[in-house]
Amino acid sequence: MTATATATPGNRGILRVNPVAKLAAALLLAGVLVLTIDWVSAAVALACELVLFFWAGMSFRIFVLRTLPVWLAAPAAGLTTLLYGQAAGAEYWQFGLIHITDGSVELAVATLLRVLAIGLPAVVLFVTVDPTDLADGLGQVVRLPARFVLGGLAALRLVGLLMEDWRALERARRARGIADRGVIRRLSGQAFALLVLSIRRGSKLATAMEARGFGGTTTRTWARPSDFGRREVALIGLGLFVGALAVAVSVATGSWNFVLG
Structure with a gap:
């Protein structure tokens, strides 16, 4: 399973950026916007983001499809x-x-503008993140424990398999004639069967990883180096600039409303 968008000549630049930088930029911008509840800072940040999205390399169709939940959640939160x-x-x-x-x-x-300003860049940045690249970055750049990083990567890789198991269970139960009626009873029984299957698969995976030395205390080597250079610094700088600009305009117009104040 991979969460990345299809690589095209337009989005190879963003795909080459280290996922750690994307995570840092998204968290930095979100951290600034959650400090205040005012429409000015959110509007400034959203306007800057919409301009920068043109250089993200995503087609309009992919952008709309991937960010559709954010566009639906924002009006609901505002209402x-x-x-x-x-x-x-x-x-x-x-x-x-x-x-x-x-x-x-x-x-x-x-609220509506804050949801859009926080959610849209997060989706745009993380839609181009490959789970393996993210694990490499967390292990080599952030220096997180290899056992934690690789365990999380393995769990993330199993999400696609979990969906396939759900469809397989549904077809098997229908073939046995036990999924024709009683939607709540059918879904609860199928969910329990999936839970049991997931626990068994997780136990086998944990045993296999331990047998291959993933639980050792020695320093691990990595098959692929995770580089952190000028592109990554530039992306984090953009996130910092957008956040600082939003704060500056909000304070200058007297709209700043510190949530802890």
């Missing part, structure tokens, strides 16, 4: 905040626990 957010200023409509005021409208807009 919930609009209806149940903090009441402040003039009240436009009220019914029971639902109230729409100046404060809830402003908070809803800020």
Whole structure:
């Protein structure tokens, strides 16, 4: 299984960037945006991101398909905040626990933009990440324990197999005539069977990895070097610049609303 987008001449540049840099840039930008609840900082960050997405190398179709959950989640979060957010200023409509005021409208807009500003770059960056490259980067650049990194890589590689097992169980149960009715009962029984199968496969995989020395305390060698150079520094610098610009504009306009203040 791989989570990467199809390599095209336009996105080879972003594919060559070390996954650790992509992770750092996404976390850096998200960390800045979660410090405040205001629409100005989120709008500035989102505007910069939309411009930078043109150089990400993803086709418009792939961009829309991969980021569709974010586009659906953002309005839902904004609507919930609009209806149940903090009441402040003039009240436009009220019914029971639902109230729409100046404060809830402003908070809803800020929430919608923050979800987009945090979610879109995360999806765009991680859609071009190969799990093996990420494990190499975490082990060689971040210096995380090899046992933890390789165990996580093995688990991630089994996600695709888990989906295949689910489809195989569904076909087998249908062939035996035990999946024709009772949706809740069928899904619960199939989920339990998948859980048992996953535990057994995980135990076998753990034993096999231990037998091959993955649990040893000696320093491991890596088949592929994980380079961290100017491209990675530039990407992290872009994330830092966008975050700093969003904060600067928010503070300058008086919109900065520190969440811990």
